[in-house]
Every structure is written in structure tokens, then in C-alpha cells.
Amino acid sequence: MSRTVVRTLRQAAFGTLAILAMAGSAQAVDITGAGSTFVYPIMAKWAEAYKVAAGTSTNYQSVGSGAGIKQIKANTVDFGASDKPLPPDDIKASGFVQFPAVIGGIVPVVNLPGINPGELVLDGKTLADIYAGVITTWNDPALVKANPGVKLPNTPITVVHRSDGSGTTFNFTYYLAAVNADWQAKVGADTAVEWPAGVGGKGNEGVAALTAQTTGAIGYVEYAYALQNKMTYTKMVNFDGLIVEPSAANFQAAAANADWKSVPNYRLVLANQPGKNSWPMTAAVSILIYAKQDKPAVGKEVLKFFDWAYHNGQQLAGDLQYVPLPDNLVKLIEASWASDVKDADGKPLWP
Amino acid sequence: MTQVAVSASHGQRGGAHPGRVGNILFGGSAWIFAILVLVLLAGVTVSLVIAAAPAFREFGFSFIWTEAWNPVKDRFGALPTLYGTVITGFIAMIIGVPVSLGIAIFLTELCPNYLKRPISTAVELLAAVPSIIYGMWGLFVLAPLMQKYIEPAIIGTLGNIPLVGVFFQGPPYGIGLFTAGIILSAMVLPYMVSIMRDVFETVPPQFRESAYGLGATTWEVVRSVVLPYSRVGVIGAFMLALGRALGETMAVTFVVGNSYHISTSLLAPGSTIASSLANEFAEADGLQLSSLMALGFLLFVLTFSVIGIARLMLMRLQKRYG
Numbered sequence: 001m002s003r004t005v006v007r008t009l010r011q012a013a014f015g016t017l018a019i020l021a022m023a024g025s026a027q028a029v030d031i032t033g034a035g036s037t038f039v040y041p042i043m044a045k046w047a048e049a050y051k052v053a054a055g056t057s058t059n060y061q062s063v064g065s066g067a068g069i070k071q072i073k074a075n076t077v078d079f080g081a082s083d084k085p086l087p088p089d090d091i092k093a094s095g096f097v098q099f100p101a102v103i104g105g106i107v108p109v110v111n112l113p114g115i116n117p118g119e120l121v122l123d124g125k126t127l128a129d130i131y132a133g134v135i136t137t138w139n140d141p142a143l144v145k146a147n148p149g150v151k152l153p154n155t156p157i158t159v160v161h162r163s164d165g166s167g168t169t170f171n172f173t174y175y176l177a178a179v180n181a182d183w184q185a186k187v188g189a190d191t192a193v194e195w196p197a198g199v200g201g202k203g204n205e206g207v208a209a210l211t212a213q214t215t216g217a218i219g220y221v222e223y224a225y226a227l228q229n230k231m232t233y234t235k236m237v238n239f240d241g242l243i244v245e246p247s248a249a250n251f252q253a254a255a256a257n258a259d260w261k262s263v264p265n266y267r268l269v270l271a272n273q274p275g276k277n278s279w280p281m282t283a284a285v286s287i288l289i290y291a292k293q294d295k296p297a298v299g300k301e302v303l304k305f306f307d308w309a310y311h312n313g314q315q316l317a318g319d320l321q322y323v324p325l326p327d328n329l330v331k332l333i334e335a336s337w338a339s340d341v342k343d344a345d346g347k348p349l350w351p
Numbered sequence: 352m353t354q355v356a357v358s359a360s361h362g363q364r365g366g367a368h369p370g371r372v373g374n375i376l377f378g379g380s381a382w383i384f385a386i387l388v389l390v391l392l393a394g395v396t397v398s399l400v401i402a403a404a405p406a407f408r409e410f411g412f413s414f415i416w417t418e419a420w421n422p423v424k425d426r427f428g429a430l431p432t433l434y435g436t437v438i439t440g441f442i443a444m445i446i447g448v449p450v451s452l453g454i455a456i457f458l459t460e461l462c463p464n465y466l467k468r469p470i471s472t473a474v475e476l477l478a479a480v481p482s483i484i485y486g487m488w489g490l491f492v493l494a495p496l497m498q499k500y501i502e503p504a505i506i507g508t509l510g511n512i513p514l515v516g517v518f519f520q521g522p523p524y525g526i527g528l529f530t531a532g533i534i535l536s537a538m539v540l541p542y543m544v545s546i547m548r549d550v551f552e553t554v555p556p557q558f559r560e561s562a563y564g565l566g567a568t569t570w571e572v573v574r575s576v577v578l579p580y581s582r583v584g585v586i587g588a589f590m591l592a593l594g595r596a597l598g599e600t601m602a603v604t605f606v607v608g609n610s611y612h613i614s615t616s617l618l619a620p621g622s623t624i625a626s627s628l629a630n631e632f633a634e635a636d637g638l639q640l641s642s643l644m645a646l647g648f649l650l651f652v653l654t655f656s657v658i659g660i661a662r663l664m665l666m667r668l669q670k671r672y673g
Contacts, residue, residue, distance in 0.1 A: 156522060158524065188424065199527075200630070202629075209490050
């Protein structure tokens with residue numbers, strides 16, 4: 001009895017090994033990544049389509065940017081994805097190469113009966129004052145002045161923010177700090193901050209639910225989330241002082257107008273970029289890989305995956321309201337791969 | 352019967368009986384499992400202390416009574432979350448204790464037989480609902496109701512009473528410490544009810560029947576016979592429930608409001624230790640991560656003190672009633 005079991009086990013083991021060997025020779029390695037939840041929907045779609053196109057499986061865990069950075073530092077994944085670009089000294093110390101993967105937009109959403117999506121206009125300073133608890137009612141002079149012709153009620157404002165540490169919060173508070181000196185001094189920008197006012201909802205869905213339930217509430221969510229839930233988003237006044245709608249084209253305008261060459265490692269937050277169409281609360285997701293790849297075959301696959309995504313992933317990105325990177329930026333990124341990403345012998349992995 | 356058992360054990364003692372090895376193995380593994388719990392507990396404590404050490408080094412004991420949670424400037428304090436944890440647990444007990452006592456007494460003393468099964472099963476099913484479901488239900492169903500009807504009513508009535516009023520003022524957010532307490536009370540209810548029901552059933556029927564025979568009413572039987580007889584179990588049930596309420600995470604995170612400001616109003620948003628951990632753990636690093644660990648350690652201490660106080664109370668009670 002036990003001998004039969006042993007024999008069966010042995011056969012099974014050999015069988016598995018044979019299959020593994022065949023699979024290994026037939027196709028290339030699989031790649032794993034971890035990090036940002038913001039980028040997860042598009043990453044999942046890309047992985048699915050790329051599997052069909054190139055046969056390589058991509059396993060992406062949406063564990064949060066911070067956890068993604070920890071995992072790539074521990075070398076348990078092939079790439080990390082973070083909503084908050086890593087500072088230069090950290091990149092240098094860890095031996096990373098950093099580049100953006102995709103762009104998204106953050107929009108303010110409000111719950112004011114009788115006001116339609118895109119009807120209300122906010123400027124950055126006012127938005128920061130609302131979140132700081134300085135402006136507390138919807139008919140505040142600053143809001144009335146920015147919205148001639150809109151009937152604003154005497155409703156108190158309920159501020160809704162994210163309760164969990166998130167890249168969305170980082171990009172949002174980064175923008176508020178960029179346009180409002182008081183916010184910069186008192187609160188600052190991070191994935192979680194000491195909110196001066198309001199209630200916290202967990203995740204985009206938590207913020208969306210609290211905003212939808214409370215008359216007079218204001219929150220901030222990813223653009224795709226606002227569209228899917230038919231929320232009342234607002235327009236914004238951008239860096240150039242013009243009123244812009246949140247839209248894929250305007251998010252891309254912000255990325256195209258940003259001066260990527262001005263900072264090493266693409267360490268650029270896309271908030272408050274110049275340009276007449278630029279949406280002020282645009283965010284890019286950064287990818288982190290090791291500059292020196294111990295497993296060049298895997299490293300090459302990671303680069304091939306993002307190359308494919310830059311050139312073929314537009315349609316998928318558009319469906320989810322993410323924006324593919326502008327062409328000038330893709331060229332820049334691929335040039336930096338060629339110069340920075342190498343195998344153990346110092347041979348470039350790309351192209 | 353007794354005779355047989357004695358002769359069997361005699362047989363085992365003589366020589367290398369196979370049952371003896373089994374007995375040693377059984378006893379040994381039982382020892383190991385029991386010790387394992389202690390090792391686990393010590394391991395958790397030690398790793399918490401090590402991970403929390405940077406925060407305690409930076410802030411000292413003032414960490415416990417500082418009202419701050421600022422990841423940008425790396426200033427952290429436990430007071431808002433400690434306050435929220437204790438208050439939500441307290442609200443849960445204020446609502447949960449009378450309700451669960453009522454249900455348990457009804458089930459053991461008053462309930463007609465055909466209703467016993469359905470009610471017991473319903474209570475036990477409450478315990479089987481995952482905590483995330485309580486959270487979602489709280490956020491999407493209870494919070495709007497609280498905001499539209501219950502909280503305005505409370506603010507309009509209790510909020511106007513002098514002195515007590517400050518606890519019931521402010522805008523009706525729908526979410527906050529009070530709503531979290533209500534959700535928690537529903538979550539700990541099944542634990543209290545099922546323990547108390549089992550404890551009440553251990554009261555010997557002769558006691559009950561003698562009391563009824565003397566002409567006691569149901570209320571008198573419960574107060575003078577059932578409760579005194581089962582007080583240890585009842586207090587144990589409360590403390591188990593309180594310990595669970597203090598540590599409940601997901602459901603609270605959804606409805607507590609997640610604000611690090613202490614407000615006198617019970618209707619205001621707050622946060623608990625467990626909810627802060629759930630919210631911030633994934634993105635935290637450095638001093639923030641260490642401070643979260645320190646919060647975890649404080650929750651550990653808090654829960655331990657609850658159990659300790661319960662033991663103390665029980666010892667006092669036992670001394671008084673002999």
C-alpha cells in the first residue's frame with residue numbers, strides 16, 4: 001500500500017518536472033509586480049491582454065504603494081508601482097531605476113442637490129481652504145465669486161477625505177500644498193496627513209459613499225470612480241488661470257506640458273502643471289525596477305511589458321479613464337532604460 | 352462501573368502496556384499545546400515591543416496622552432485612538448449588555464419551546480456574519496438612517512440638556528463613534544447571548560423550581576436565583592465581548608469616521624486603534640509604522656487590563672458571597 005503511494009508520488013513528481021521543463025523551454029519567464037492600488041485596474045487589463053499577445057503572465061498584487069516599495073526593496077517582486085515618486089537619495093541607495101507608467105486624474109466631487117456634474121468651478125486655493133476648515137458653507141464669498149450664475153445654498157460643507165494611506169491622497173495634498181501656503185505650512189503633503197477637518201472614508205468607495213450620503217459634502221476620488229458612480233465632479237481653475245474640465249485629454253495635456261527633463265528619475269508630481277488645457281490634479285504612477293538586474297531574462301520581460309503597454313495599451317487605458325503617456329515621454333523613458341538598466345556584467349538590457 | 356475503571360488502570364500500570372506509551376504521548380502533546388499558547392503570546396509581545404521601540408524612544412510615555420497624528424511632520428500620539436477605542440467599546444456595552452441579558456433570560460426562562468430554536472439560531476447566525484459585511488451595512492444602510500432621522504432627533508432632544516448636552520451636539524454626520532458603537536453592540540451580542548444562555552442553563556432546576564414553589568415571580572427568580580448563581584459566567588461573557596469590541600477592526604473602520612481629533616460629542620467622527628492600523632498599515636514606514644506598532648502594543652495592554660480587572664472583580668465577588 002505505502003509502496004504504491006510512494007511510486008505514484010514519484011511518478012507525479014517526475015511528470016510535474018517534465019511539464020515545468022517543457023513550459024520553461026517553450027516560453028519566457030513570468031513577471032511579478034506589487035504596489036499602487038490606483039493603477040491596479042489598468043494593470044490587470046494590460047496583464048490580461050499582454051498574456052494573449054506575448055504569452056508572458058504578469059502577476060500584479062495591489063497591496064498599496066508603500067507595501068509595493070517594501071516588496072521591491074526586499075527583492076520579492078520584479079517591479080514595484082508607487083503613486084508617490086521616490087526621492088533621489090532613496091532611489092540611489094536602493095539602486096533603482098524609476099519611470100512613470102500611466103497617468104490618471106483626481107477630481108473633487110460634491111453633493112449639492114440641483115448642481116450638475118461640471119457645473120461648479122473650484123480653484124486650488126479655495127479647495128485647500130475648504131479642506132482646512134476655513135471655508136465652511138457653500139455660499140462663502142470665495143465660492144460665489146468663482147461661480148457667477150450658480151445658485152449656491154447656505155448648506156454647511158462636510159469635508160470627506162481618505163482614511164487609508166493612499167497615493168490619491170498624496171497627489172491631492174501635494175496639489176493643495178502647491179497652491180496654498182497655509183496648507184503647505186500647517187498640513188503638508190503625504191499619503192496620509194493630519195486632516196484639519198472632516199470625516200474619513202476607506203478607499204475610493206468609502207469617500208464616494210460618504211459624499212453621496214451627505215448633503216453638502218465634498219470629497220476627492222479618481223476620475224474613473226466619479227464617472228462610474230455618476231458623481232457630481234467639479235471643474236477646476238488650472239495653473240494658467242483657465243477653467244478646465246476633467247478629461248483624459250486634459251490629464252494628458254498636464255503630462256505633455258510637464259518638464260520631465262528638469263528632474264532626474266522622472267521624479268515629477270503632475271499636480272499644478274502649466275498649459276492651457278492641463279488638469280491641475282493629474283497623477284502619474286511610478287514603476288521601480290533594479291538598475292542592476294540579477295535575472296536579466298526577467299528584467300528584460302518587465303521592460304518588454306511596459307514597452308508593449310506604452311504602444312498598445314492606449315485603448316484599454318482609455319476605457320478605464322487612465323491616460324497613456326505622451327509619445328515624447330515614452331521616447332525619453334526608453335532611452336533611459338537603454339542607458340540605466342543593466343545585467344550583472346554591465347550589459348544594457350534594452351533594447 | 353467504578354470497579355471496572357480501577358481494574359483497567361491497574362492493568363496499565365503493570366509492565367509495558369501499549370496504552371502507557373499512548374498516555375505519555377497524549378499528556379506530552381497536551382503540555383506542548385498549552386505551552387505553545389504562552390510562547391505565542393510572549394512572541395507577539397516581544398515583537399510588538401521591538402517594533403514599537405523607536406516610537407517610544409522618540410516620544411517617551413507622552414505618546415500615550417498626546418493628541419496628534421501627523422505623518423507629514425512625524426508627530427504621533429495615541430490619545431485620540433485610545434479615546435475612540437474605549438468610547439466605542441463603552442457604547443457597545445451600554446447597548447449590548449441589557450439587550451443580551453434580556454435575550455438570554457427570555458431564551459432560558461420565558462421562551463415557549465417552539466420559539467427557542469429559531470431565536471437561538473438567529474442569534475448564532477449573527478456571529479457568523481463577516482465583520483466586513485457589518486461595516487458595509489453600517490456605511491450604506493445604518494449611516495444614512497442615523498444621519499437623516501436618529502442623530503437629528505438626538506441632537507434636538509438630548510443635545511439641549513445642560514451639562515449632558517455637550518455629548519450629543521454637532522452636525523449629524525451619520526458616521527462617528529456613536530454609530531460605530533451601535534454596530535459593535537450588534538457584533539458582540541451573539542457572544543454574550545450564547546455564553547449567558549449556556550450559563551443560565553447550568554442553574555440546577557431544583558433551585559428554580561423551589562423558588563417558583565415559594566411563589567416567586569419570574570423576575571424574582573432571575574434576580575435572586577439565576578443571576579447570583581451564574582454571575583461569574585455572566586461577567587466573563589461581558590468581558591469577552593468587551594475585549595472583542597475593543598479589537599474589532601473592519602466594521603469600525605467603515606463607520607467610525609476616521610478622524611484623529613477628540614471631540615466631546617459622541618456623534619463626532621473619531622478613530623480606534625484597530626481602525627488606524629487597518630487604515631494606515633499598508634502605506635506606513637519609519638516612525639509612522641513604529642507608532643502604529645506602539646498603538647498595537649497599547650491595545651494589547653488595554654485588552655489585558657480588561658481581562659485583569661474582570662478577574663479582580665470576580666475574586667472580590669467570590670469573597671463577598673463565599
